[in-house]
Amino acid sequence: MIAAAPPSPERQTDRSGGGAFTVSHRLVLSIAVPMTLGFLTTPLLGLVDTGVIGRLGEARLLAGLAVGAILFDLIFTTFNFLRSATTGLVAQAFGQGNLREQQAIFWRSLAIALVSGVVLVALSPLFLKAGLAVLQPGDDVAEVTRVYFFYRILAAPASLANYAVLGFVLGRGQGTLGLLLQTLINGTNIVLSITLGLVLGWGVAGVACATAIGEAVGALVGVALVIRRFDRAYRSAWAEIVARDRLMALFALNRDIMIRSFVLLAAFLVMTRLGTAQGPVVLAANSLLMTIFLLAGYYLDGLANAAEQLTGRAIGARYRPAFERALKLTALWSFGLALLTTLFFLLVGQGVIDALTTAEAVRAEAYRYVPWAALTALTGALAFLMDGVFIGATWSRDMRNMMLLAFALYGLAAAILVPAFGNHGLWAALNLFLLARGLLLLARLPKRAAASFAA
Numbered sequence: 447m448i449a450a451a452p453p454s455p456e457r458q459t460d461r462s463g464g465g466a467f468t469v470s471h472r473l474v475l476s477i478a479v480p481m482t483l484g485f486l487t488t489p490l491l492g493l494v495d496t497g498v499i500g501r502l503g504e505a506r507l508l509a510g511l512a513v514g515a516i517l518f519d520l521i522f523t524t525f526n527f528l529r530s531a532t533t534g535l536v537a538q539a540f541g542q543g544n545l546r547e548q549q550a551i552f553w554r555s556l557a558i559a560l561v562s563g564v565v566l567v568a569l570s571p572l573f574l575k576a577g578l579a580v581l582q583p584g585d586d587v588a589e590v591t592r593v594y595f596f597y598r599i600l601a602a603p604a605s606l607a608n609y610a611v612l613g614f615v616l617g618r619g620q621g622t623l624g625l626l627l628q629t630l631i632n633g634t635n636i637v638l639s640i641t642l643g644l645v646l647g648w649g650v651a652g653v654a655c656a657t658a659i660g661e662a663v664g665a666l667v668g669v670a671l672v673i674r675r676f677d678r679a680y681r682s683a684w685a686e687i688v689a690r691d692r693l694m695a696l697f698a699l700n701r702d703i704m705i706r707s708f709v710l711l712a713a714f715l716v717m718t719r720l721g722t723a724q725g726p727v728v729l730a731a732n733s734l735l736m737t738i739f740l741l742a743g744y745y746l747d748g749l750a751n752a753a754e755q756l757t758g759r760a761i762g763a764r765y766r767p768a769f770e771r772a773l774k775l776t777a778l779w780s781f782g783l784a785l786l787t788t789l790f791f792l793l794v795g796q797g798v799i800d801a802l803t804t805a806e807a808v809r810a811e812a813y814r815y816v817p818w819a820a821l822t823a824l825t826g827a828l829a830f831l832m833d834g835v836f837i838g839a840t841w842s843r844d845m846r847n848m849m850l851l852a853f854a855l856y857g858l859a860a861a862i863l864v865p866a867f868g869n870h871g872l873w874a875a876l877n878l879f880l881l882a883r884g885l886l887l888l889a890r891l892p893k894r895a896a897a898s899f900a901a
Contacts, residue, residue, distance in 0.1 A: 464543015480621035482748030527703035528609035536617025541762025555610035563603025601658035606663035611668035619839030635636035635660030702842035728847020731812035742823035746830035753834030791820035818873035828884025
């Protein structure tokens with residue numbers, strides 16, 4: 447008998463992750479539930495930071511913190527592709543059982559994150575100047591924003607490294623580890639925000655330093671935990687990590703996801719802008735009602751993460767039954783929970799509004815649009831799910847193109863409905879946008895899946 451040749455270094459595999467696998471409700475929830483809980487720590491952090499600065503009793507401090515938070519949301523939204531692209535690529539390598547490629551993907555993503563973070567720090571004065579020029583918060587508020595921005599931007603390399611780490615962890619389906627890291631980052635931030643900002647009296651600078659330290663701690667622990675689990679037998683050579691074809695594929699994927707993220711952000715900016723044009727009461731009512739959509743978004747994002755990992759893993763394994771089962775179960779949970787959310791807010795939405803504000807004019811206005819806000823959970827469920835599937839499958843071009851088409855339909859709907867029906871038209875346009883995103887991607891799914899599993 448002739449002995450089988452050992453696998454080449456490029457194809458070294460670990461069958462514990464590769465090949466056929468069974469998708470169960472338990473597997474779906476083992477990814478979705480921890481990540482949903484991890485996402486929920488983010489608004490808690492925002493409440494603590496606001497509470498710390500609010501207790502200092504100066505409106506300009508709160509305003510400066512809010513402006514700074516907006517600037518960082520805009521900056522880091524640009525780099526969210528690091529998490530998404532890493533998840534999809536790692537999930538596929540995991541499905542192949544290719545430990546060597548998993549390590550290479552991690553190092554590529556981490557290198558891009560660190561270099562991008564250093565560039566952000568170097569260019570931060572320009573970003574700050576441009577942001578203040580656009581937002582025009584006033585001299586007193588701008589000075590507070592500068593302090594917050596100066597300290598927090600120092601953690602940009604760590605913040606982006608956390609995207610790469612979380613993407614790798616999710617790509618391997620390690621939802622509990624993802625929850626641990628998110629809790630560590632936000633928990634450290636919360637404790638230090640209270641200690642530095644309030645107890646030691648550092649104010650806005652203390653809150654910014656707390657955020658920076660939390661990101662740095664999370665990055666150090668996350669990278670250490672990931673590297674510790676690497677098998678040295680499958681270590682990637684530097685030439686593999688910086689291979690031109692792999693880097694170009696990663697950059698193309700990142701580009702498409704970045705465009706998609708910007709368009710999504712633009713859609714919500716349009717919502718805010720058209721709401722502003724209808725007066726401060728309508729704007730305030732809409733901002734309260736958006737919390738309903740954001741609440742549903744936390745668990746829909748968690749289920750989208752499950753879809754990313756499981757469908758990407760199935761494509762890597764070339765095992766279509768797992769792909770179809772993952773799609774079915776994540777859809778079942780997404781639409782089931784979305785339906786319950788819609789029914790819940792239809793029944794108690796007015797009570798939620800009453801808990802969020804005491805302004806009678808804002809309450810009365812918000813009551814009128816509760817059904818539209820409650821409906822966003824259902825109309826958005828398919829969009830979140832399809833985003834997860836297309837990210838896991840790395841079908842980024844389709845995701846980008848369908849987002850652009852959905853945004854064009856959204857603009858057309860808003861142009862027709864808002865003049866005719868006011869804020870009702872605006873909410874109708876938003877629901878149509880969410881629905882169009884999901885349906886357009888769903889229409890592309892059969893053809894793309896057939897091509898991916900043809901081999």
